[in-house]
Amino acid sequence: MVDMKDPHIPVVGVVTDIRIDTPDVKTFRVVTPDGKKAFEHKPGQCAMLSIPGVGEAMFSITSSPTNTEFMEFSIKKCGCVTEWLHSMEVGQQITIRGPYGNAFPVDTAFVGKDMLFIAGGIGLAPLRSVINYCRHYRDRYGKIDIVYGSRSMEDLVDYKEIIEEWSNDAGVNVHLTIDREQPEWTGHVGFVPNYVKELGFTTDKIAILCGPPIMIKFTLAGLQEIGFDKTQVYTTMELRMKCGVGKCGRCNIGAKYVCKDGPVFRCDEVDELPDEY
Amino acid sequence: MRKISLDKLDLLFSEIAKSAKLYLPVDTDNGAKYDVWEDGKKLSDALNTVRSAKDFFFPQTENLMDFKMSGKNIEIIDTRSECEDFVVFGVRACDVKSFEILDRVFLADPVDTFYKNRREHGVIISMACNKPAETCFCKTFGIDASEPCGDIATWKTDDALFLDAKTEKGEKLLSALEKITEAAKDADAEPQKALIKERLARLPLAELETSAFGNGKTNELFNAPEWKDLSESCLGCGTCTFVCPTCQCYDIKDFNTGNGVKRFRCWDSCMYSEFTRMAHGNNRLSQLERFRQRFMHKLVYYPTNNDGLFSCVGCGRCINKCPINMNIVKVMKKLGGKKNG
Numbered sequence: 001m002v003d004m005k006d007p008h009i010p011v012v013g014v015v016t017d018i019r020i021d022t023p024d025v026k027t028f029r030v031v032t033p034d035g036k037k038a039f040e041h042k043p044g045q046c047a048m049l050s051i052p053g054v055g056e057a058m059f060s061i062t063s064s065p066t067n068t069e070f071m072e073f074s075i076k077k078c079g080c081v082t083e084w085l086h087s088m089e090v091g092q093q094i095t096i097r098g099p100y101g102n103a104f105p106v107d108t109a110f111v112g113k114d115m116l117f118i119a120g121g122i123g124l125a126p127l128r129s130v131i132n133y134c135r136h137y138r139d140r141y142g143k144i145d146i147v148y149g150s151r152s153m154e155d156l157v158d159y160k161e162i163i164e165e166w167s168n169d170a171g172v173n174v175h176l177t178i179d180r181e182q183p184e185w186t187g188h189v190g191f192v193p194n195y196v197k198e199l200g201f202t203t204d205k206i207a208i209l210c211g212p213p214i215m216i217k218f219t220l221a222g223l224q225e226i227g228f229d230k231t232q233v234y235t236t237m238e239l240r241m242k243c244g245v246g247k248c249g250r251c252n253i254g255a256k257y258v259c260k261d262g263p264v265f266r267c268d269e270v271d272e273l274p275d276e277y
Numbered sequence: 278m279r280k281i282s283l284d285k286l287d288l289l290f291s292e293i294a295k296s297a298k299l300y301l302p303v304d305t306d307n308g309a310k311y312d313v314w315e316d317g318k319k320l321s322d323a324l325n326t327v328r329s330a331k332d333f334f335f336p337q338t339e340n341l342m343d344f345k346m347s348g349k350n351i352e353i354i355d356t357r358s359e360c361e362d363f364v365v366f367g368v369r370a371c372d373v374k375s376f377e378i379l380d381r382v383f384l385a386d387p388v389d390t391f392y393k394n395r396r397e398h399g400v401i402i403s404m405a406c407n408k409p410a411e412t413c414f415c416k417t418f419g420i421d422a423s424e425p426c427g428d429i430a431t432w433k434t435d436d437a438l439f440l441d442a443k444t445e446k447g448e449k450l451l452s453a454l455e456k457i458t459e460a461a462k463d464a465d466a467e468p469q470k471a472l473i474k475e476r477l478a479r480l481p482l483a484e485l486e487t488s489a490f491g492n493g494k495t496n497e498l499f500n501a502p503e504w505k506d507l508s509e510s511c512l513g514c515g516t517c518t519f520v521c522p523t524c525q526c527y528d529i530k531d532f533n534t535g536n537g538v539k540r541f542r543c544w545d546s547c548m549y550s551e552f553t554r555m556a557h558g559n560n561r562l563s564q565l566e567r568f569r570q571r572f573m574h575k576l577v578y579y580p581t582n583n584d585g586l587f588s589c590v591g592c593g594r595c596i597n598k599c600p601i602n603m604n605i606v607k608v609m610k611k612l613g614g615k616k617n618g
Contacts, residue, residue: 002357006390008341008529008542012351052344052351052538053531079556093351095344240555242529245387248545249526250553252574253560254495255581274499274573277560 007245010050010095013038016070018090021157022150025122026086027062027074030096038096041065043106043130044236044264047098048244049073050081057081058241058259061099062125064132071096074125074157100244101263104130104208104234113206114142118219120192120211121150124157126236126263127210135169144169145201149177149192153185175199193218203227209235209267213277220267230267237263237270237277253277278466279440279451279458286438290314290366292457293450297362297400300333302326311365320367324410325592329522330372333365334395335379337519337544341391341529344538354537357390360398364450367404370425371415371590375522376401378590381583382525391542400446403427405473412593414482414606420590423473432466439466482591482606489613490576492585498577499569503611508568510601515546517604518571520594526552547571572608 017029030049032038041047041061050056057079063072077086085094104110115134119127134141146166150156156176167174177188177195188195192215207223209216216235223233239251239258246260254273256262265273281289293299299314302321309323311330343354376396383392403425406413415422424430428447432439439461442448451458477483490498518524528545531538545552547570553561561567579588589605596604 002355002359002390002394004388004390004393006341006357007387008389008391008540009355010353012353050531052346052540053533055531056529082556089349092349095351095353238555239560240553242527246385247382247389247525247527248529248542249547249574250545252570252578254499255578274495276566276570 007097008243010048010056010097011038013049013094013096015088015090015092015094018088021074021159022155024077024086025074025155025157026077027072027158028085028088029070029072030094031070033093037069037071039099041071041099042103043133044103044126045099045101046244046259046263047071047073047096047100048241049085050095051084052095054084055081056095056242058100058238058244060126060129060236060263062128064129064136066133066136074122074128076122098244100259102261104236104264106130106133110134110206111140112142114202114204115144116201116205116207117144117146117148118192118196118207118209118211119146119148120215121155122157123209123211123215124148125210127208128158128161130208131166135166135172138169138171142171142205144172145175145199145205146172147175147177147192147196147199149179149190149195151179153178153182191215191218193222197222197226200226203229203232205232207233209233230271233267235265235267235270237265239277278461278463279454280437280461280465281440281454281458282437283433283435285457286320287316288457289438289454290318290320291316292454293364293366296453297364299364299366301366314366324406324408324413325369325372325594327594327598328520329375329592329594330365330368331375331379331522331525333363333399334376334392335383335525335527335544338541339391339543341540341542344531344540346538357394360394362398362400364400364402366402367431368401368425368427369406369592370403370420370422371413371592372522373401373403373425373427374415374418374420374590375592378523378579378583378586378588379525381586400429400450401427402429402431402440402447402450405430405432405470407433407469407473409473409477409480410593411481412596413477413480414485414591414593416477416480416483417485417487417591418587418589421474422477423470432469434466434469439469441466485606485609486613487576487587487609490587490609491580492577493581494577495573495581498612499573501612504565504569507603507608507611508565511548511564511568511603512601513548513550513564513567514600515548516598516600517595518546518548519544520598522590522592522594523575523588524571547574572605575605576609 246257251258308327383389
């Protein structure tokens with residue numbers, strides 16, 4: 001009985017690289033002490049990271065499953081656990097367990113479709129996994145558009161990767177925007193929902209949204225205005241979690257547990273949930 | 278069916294306690310509570326214990342694992358050990374049913390091994406309710422207090438205790454008690470069952486029913502205007518969730534002992550604002566939302582995920598303990614349409 005694996009018990013992970021993305025976002029590379037990935041995952045799934053004595057929290061896995069060497073987590077500093085993670089140095093051990101939740105239907109509903117990714121701020125973190133998965137299996141998907149906005153230039157996560165890799169891929173169009181004018185910025189200025197409407201996409205695509213709730217709300221409305229149906233739009237949700245396996249009760253909304261039945265929901269499924277997220 | 282005369286109850290308990298730790302309800306200054314049986318401890322006559330029996334499988338706090346930290350390194354120490362066999366005597370039909378409700382949470386994939394460990398090593402001896410109280414409404418949820426489940430069911434008459442094994446575990450224990458018990462016919466316990474049934478039918482809440490709730494009733498109930506009045510006086514104290522046999526929400530916390538870290542879980546309550554509070558906000562800001570979550574979960578969400586099974590067993594503890602006298606019965610009456618009015 002006690003030889004059985006328990007979902008609460010993590011394994012040790014080592015932080016082998018820390019990249020500073022923005023003033024409050026860092027990307028951490030994690031492997032097991034023997035240099036392997038802690039577990040395999042699907043795009044959109046999450047993992048519980050913890051520092052014993054500080055706490056444990058759920059994070060989306062930012063790296064693509066096609067990365068065979070390590071996992072990455074882009075994490076914004078905003079609470080106790082994340083502050084501690086931000087103060088870490090390379091070589092620090094943490095604990096990791098997962099993967100948790102469902103995933104984006106990259107091998108079913110998305111196959112053969114044009115993809116439109118729309119992210120705001122740290123909302124790019126969960127989408128990076130899907131974007132890089134789609135880039136890896138490029139011929140399985142149609143055109144890829146990525147609309148990404150942040151408060152300022154400095155707040156764009158993964159900027160280097162976006163400019164040096166994503167923008168150079170054939171059939172991938174990246175549309176960046178920032179909220180307010182900046183002297184060094186020559187790109188688009190304005191909020192994501194308006195920019196999406198200005199860009200005026202054709203409606204034969206799958207759209208994936210992630211960002212602050214207010215951005216999601218207005219972007220979804222904008223997409224519907226230009227003719228998207230809610231069944232074409234996916235998003236990923238975040239609520240407080242403790243167990244990660246649908247038992248502790250914390251992320252329960254309606255009959256769903258975001259940790260286990262989500263975090264990925266199609267927008268028509270979100271509509272069926274009671275309005276408290 | 279076996280029986281033993283009531284004046285030999287101590288013999289029964291000491292015989293059971295020879296092979297496993299035996300717990301039973303005893304009277305204290307603060308009501309009945311489960312305690313380890315030892316010579317001289319008397320079985321309480323109270324209808325039920327103040328706290329539910331969920332502690333046996335899902336204790337209020339329990340250690341999940343330990344960590345040793347040195348420099349940048351972490352060692353995870355699996356502190357699990359095989360649970361010792363134990364027997365719980367005198368569990369009421371409602372509390373027995375609560376285990377089935379908890380099983381569906383903790384034994385669902387991936388299995389919670391802490392719960393499963395205790396569950397596998399525990400034997401439940403239930404006891405029919407001779408004097409159900411006016412706060413009892415187990416019948417509403419299809420529970421028959423005259424026919425309790427468990428590994429062994431028992432019925433207490435004026436002079437004897439009848440015992441009937443219901444599971445393999447129960448048969449094993451009951452056969453080990455053959456020397457001190459005597460054979461009885463099923464019919465011998467019937468008069469007692471009939472008496473209980475008659476009392477159950479006369480309870481004030483006997484007519485409370487569930488047709489307004491259950492699978493798929495989310496939208497019509499979630500936005501009901503009645504939640505405002507119902508939740509207005511709720512203090513958010515969480516007492517209802519702590520005495521509830523089916524409330525299973527928990528928190529996981531770390532405690533730094535100065536010589537390593539203990540990670541433990543403890544009961545939590547959806548009635549607390551902290552429950553859903555994140556660094557970037559809280560999705561249930563008002564007590565109305567938290568109050569509604571508790572009852573929607575028991576009456577709608579849980580049944581939706583569990584073949585219509587409600588997450589309430591009608592034990593009445595929340596009726597007894599709520600400081601503002603609010604409870605699931607009032608919620609059901611208010612939201613259940615005229616029939617429950």
